[in-house]
Amino acid sequence: MSTVWKRWIPAAVAGVVVAGAAVAVPLSAGATAGLPGKSPQEVLALVAGSSVTAFSGTVEQTSDLGLPTLPSGTGSGSGSASHSGGATSGGTSGSEGSAGTAAAASSALDLLTGTHTARVYVDGTTGSGNLRVQVLDQLAERDVIKQGDTLWLYDSGKQTAVHATTSATADAVPTGPEQTATPQQLAAKFLDAASSTTDVSVGGDVTVAGRSAYDLVLTPQSGSTLVGAVSIAVDSATGLPLRVEVTAAGASDPAFSSSFTSLDLSTPPADLFSFTPPAGTTVTEKTVEKPSAPSGDATAPAHSASDAAKPIVTGTGWSSIVELPAGSDSSALTSSPLLAQLTTPVSGGHLLSTTLLNVFVADDGRVFAGSVSAEALEAAAAQ
Amino acid sequence: MSHSDEADSPTASGARVTQPLTRRPTAGWALMGSELAVLFRRRRTWVMLLALALIPVLVAVAVRISSAGSSGRGPAFIDQISQNGLFVALVALTICIPLFLPLTVGVVAGDTIAGEANLGTLRYLLVSPVGRVRLLVVKFVAAMAFCLAATVVVVLAGVLIGAALFQVGPVTLLSGDTIGVGQAGLRALLIAGYVTVSLLGLTAIGLFVSTLTDIPVGAMAATVVISIVSQVLDSLPQLDALHPWLFSHYWLDFADLLRQPIEWSSFGSNALLQLGYVAVFGALAYGRFASKDVLS
Amino acid sequence: MPDGGLAIQTRGLTKVFGRQTVVNGIDLSVPRGSVFGFLGPNGSGKTTSIRMLLGLASATSGEISVLGQQMPKRAGTVLPRVGALIEGPGFYPFLSGTANLRRLDSADRFAQSSTRTVRVGEALERVGLTHAAGKKVRAYSLGMKQRLGIANALLTPRELIVLDEPTNGLDPQGTREVRNLVRSLTASGTTVFVSSHLLAEIEQMCTHAAVMRSGHLVAQGSLDELRQAGQARVRVLTPDPGAARRVLAQLGLAADADASDTHPLDGETVTAPLDAGQDGDGAIGPGTLADRPLDPEHIVAALVAGGVRVRGFAVERATLEDLFVALTGEGFDVAQ
Structure with missing residues (x-):
């Protein structure tokens, strides 16, 4: 009768091998690399001294901000809120209707929930630099192609494209795939903020995209911010930031993570950066005036406020609060059924609450946002 | 299989001469x-x-008749059909993958062993003797062939009806790049290969379920239900951690072959995942079938 | 344990399904070249035994050797030499008779594909199905399917053919054909193992038989041995019953005291059992009437010498049917 149980040996082996692979693969990814120790300053210098100008890779962004997951496709085009106009061209800056704003907002929200994968191709070796970001949606794709001074945004789901030229491009476009920022961009932003308000330390060695990296940990000194820690994995060989994780105060798992899953340091082929909108695409030309507010950083997260509304910043560092004055766009936001679903009514307005960021829309139309508690926002609104 | 066994098979009993088995077995x-x-x-x-071939035909005819232009609704790629008939194949695949392909594959895979048991042919195959492992392998390979045939039928019917009812020209990829018809044909073949591979895990599950029963309809239904359950689980965000392990997880990622450059990672992940399913459920089917009493 | 002189040999073969012991420690010995009848009522464990012999079901305990080799260990080399019809035919209804046979033949790696067409044609001809070879099996009658099943067993030259209830569904003509077929098979040296619940069928075809009852093997041997297994009785018709009893007693035969009939003219019938050589475990061993000095003529001579007026004398043996009924019980009850 021993033959009876022998029959099940292959099944047991197959099960063990698969389970072993399931356990071993993540383990090996998290194994420490045994790098020589470095101080935070040295790691920062490594980043600053990074000479990588061309690479390609795959970035995975995961957000767990406590927002309800939107039905897939809401942001990628098949929703009822269609992008403005059927005209082949002619859409002008600042004239987008509220429907367009709502669609843009939902697109932005889509990128801030769940998991997104993007392929990034960067070639900074020529002229003012070439960049291509492909957000890989299911059965669809959103592209940003920057070739020198020419910028294209392409959405395969909606079959729309936006074309912009000159240097003011990055800021001018309300929302788009660039919100899936590369670790490099995000790290630069956080390192800018690493001033007297932040404790900077180096954590244990990590492995990201198969490369050993230093883990730079930024901890806000202020207790009033929602952000618990920001950790940036810096490639030990090139100084390229490979991963950014933001953990909410009191949480153990990151609420937001953007990480390379693969990285190739060779120069991407040039034809990747030349784009011609395919036949049948609705092309919108953007001719934007130069924004008056200095953005300083081309990668600052764009928001859906129009250029007309000037934000007011109160507070400092991690606890700063951004106030947007009442305007047509903010009323469009509140009237959007999608946002109505996401917000909860509180006294004096509506509150959009996430683990890292709170947004308070006052009944008078003003919008307050910040990495602070809802009470702090309401207090700011009451002033 | 060694023929030395024949040495102790004496040609006994007086004049009656038993013929030793001297022929070599064929490859089978x-x-x-x-x-x-x-x-x-x-x-x-x-x-x-035929039913699978009918789906692209219905899609193409519906788009042709309505010709209402792009409405922004409906399955992916459907807006592109009126500009390029080749997209009929893609729309049809997108429609078929969640239900129709698993349904037909479930019927074939669920029928493999249970169907033979039900007809009473299983016992005759086994005493032929077919060898139980060999029978399982042959059944699985045949079911694989059906997966390929089913996918190719959908793609081919889509391309043909698309070419008949609409214009055919260079194809726009998801990345916005455009490739020629020849290149597009190559990618269609790749996609057919991808979808076929995608169905192998389900085929292995069906084979295993089929060894559990003598009632083919039960095995078929169970296999189809398993494919639906997997897709439902895959759509629940609360089960994020489970998703990469579901055999249906990469089913719609065939679109990664329509990017420029081609995104091969999903092809690899999918192939690896399906291979894992084939290994586990193939071994389970072996464990069950090799020691099973065939009483049908 | 494998005995080359035996086509099938089992030792303590047992099959338990759940709590039910369907086959209970049977020791089959099927001599090569014999036509072996496997007799027993429905549900007595015949088919389960056959499934174990052919490796379809695993034995709970016990050993099996077929054609001198262990089963199911050596199934790969044993089964190509065995043809079988098991519990009715099983075919693909959507294929023709020819296509069905070709498929089953292709499953056997020892069957040559080059001769497949010829062999299939011959097998179909042998069972008289040539005219229906191209018809879908769906359109076959039960009898035709049964013949096709037998044809499948004959696809290659076999050393052993196992036929489970081969005449099921056949008309008398078909039954006769099966009998002739079995005879022609034995003529070429093939061992035939036939199971049946009908005694008459076994009696007409077989040289040997075994009787199953409720999972037990209750009798086994050649048909002659089985016939003699029933007690032979001496029957003396005489007007001198007292003297007859005395003489018989002197010969060592205990006459029945009360079982005698009274005939008004010829006197009484005195009966006495002749010693039937049944050995202890119920199987019928050698050494019966024929080997003993107590031949009928000796008994008659002794009676006459003893002054008994013998008006009638007979040695009666039980028929196989008596034996079958005695062994398996009467009526239509399915054995428990």
Whole structure:
């Protein structure tokens, strides 16, 4: 009768091998690399001294901000809120209707929930630099192609494209795939903020995209911010930031993570950066005036406020609060059924609450946002 | 299989001479051919393939008749059909993958062993003797052949009806790049390969379920239900951690082959995942079938 | 344990399904070249035994050797030499008779594909199905399917053919054909193992038989041995019953005291059992009437010498049917 149980040996082996692979693969990814120790300053210098100008890779962004997951496709085009106009061209800056704003907002929200994968191709070796970001949606794709001074945004789901030229491009476009920022961009932003308000330390060695990296940990000194820690994995060989994780105060798992899953340091082929909108695409030309507010950083997260509304910043560092004055766009936001679903009514307005960021829309139309508690926002609104 | 065994098989009992088995066994390809012939000569198989071919035809005719232009609704790629008939194949695949392909594959895979048991042919195959492992392998390969045939039928019917009702020209990829018709044909083949591979895990599950029962309809239904459950689980965000392990997880990622450059990672992940399913459920089917009492 | 002189040999073969012991420690011995009848009522464990012999079901305990080799360990080399019809035919209804046979033949790696067409044609001809070879099996009658099943067993030259209830569904003509077929098979040296619940069928075809009852093997041997297994009785018709009893007693035969009939003219019938050589475990061993000095003529001579007026004398043996009924019980009850 021993033959009876022998029959099940292959099944047991197959099960063990698969389970072993399931356990071993993540383990090996998290194994420490045994790098020589470095101080935070040295790691920062490594980043600053990074000479990588061309690479390609795959970035995975995961957000767990406590927002309800939107039905897939809401942001990628098949929703009822269609992008403005059927005209082949002619859409002008600042004239987008509220429907367009709502669609843009939902697109932005889509990128801030769940998991997104993007392929990034960067070639900074020529002229003012070439960049291509492909957000890989299911059965669809959103592209940003920057070739020198020419910028294209392409959405395969909606079959729309936006074309912009000159240097003011990055800021001018309300929302788009660039919100899936590369670790490099995000790290630069956080390192800018690493001033007297932040404790900077180096954590244990990590492995990201198969490369050993230093883990730079930024901890806000202020207790009033929602952000618990920001950790940036810096490639030990090139100084390229490979991963950014933001953990909410009191949480153990990151609420937001953007990480390379693969990285190739060779120069991407040039034809990747030349784009011609395919036949049948609705092309919108953007001719934007130069924004008056200095953005300083081309990668600052764009928001859906129009250029007309000037934000007011109160507070400092991690606890700063951004106030947007009442305007047509903010009323469009509140009237959007999608946002109505996401917000909860509180006294004096509506509150959009996430683990890292709170947004308070006052009944008078003003919008307050910040990495602070809802009470702090309401207090700011009451002033 | 050694012939030295024949030495102790005496030619006893007086004048009666027993003939020792001196022929060498053949490789056994004849059974493979026979299995494919039985599968593809069967009317049921033809009906299923015809039904699959009908889906692109319906899609194309519906788009042709309505010709209302792009509405922004409906399955992916459907807006592109009126500009390029080749997209009929993609729309049809997108429609078929969640339900129709698993349905037909479930019928074929669930029928493999249970169907033979139900007809009473299983016992005759086994005493032929077919060898139980060999029978499982042959059955699985034949079911794989059906997966390929089903996918190719959908793609081919889509391309043909698309070419007949609409113009055919360079194809726009998801990345916005445009490729020629020849290149597009190559990618269509790749996609057919991808979808076929995607169905192998389900096929292995069906084979295993089929060894559990003598009632083919039960095995078929169970297999189809498993494919639906997997897709439902895959759509629940609360089960994020489970998703990469579901055999249906990469089913719609065939679109990664329509990017420029081609995103191969999903092809690899999918192939690896399906291979894992084939290994586990193939071994389970072996464990069950090798020691099973065939009483049908 | 494998005995080359035996086509099938089992030792303590047992099959338990759940709590039910379907086959209970049977020791089959099927001599090569014999036509072996496997007799027993429905549900007595015949088919389960056959499934174990052919490796379809695993034995709970016990050993099996077929054609001198262990089963199911050596199934790969044993089964190509065995043809079988098991519990009715099983075919693909959507294929023709020819296509069905070709498929089953292709499953056997020892069957040559080059001769397949010829062999299939011959097998179909042998069972008289040539005219229906191209018809879909769906359109076959039960009898035709049964013949096709037998044809499948004959696809290659076999050393052993196992036929489970081969005449099921056949008309008398078909039954006769099966009998002739079995005879022609034995003529070429093939061992035939036939199971049946009908005694008459076994009696007409077989040289040997075994009787199953409720999972037990209750009798086994050649038909002659089985016939003699029933007690032979001496029957003396005489007007001198007292003297007859005395003489018989002197010969060592205990006459029945009360079982005698009274005939008004010829006197009484005195009966006495002749010693039937049944050995202890119920199987019928050698050494019966024929080997003993107590031949009928000796008994008659002794009676006459003893002054008994013998008006009638007979040695009666039980028929196989008596034996079958005695062994398996009467009526239509399915054995428990």
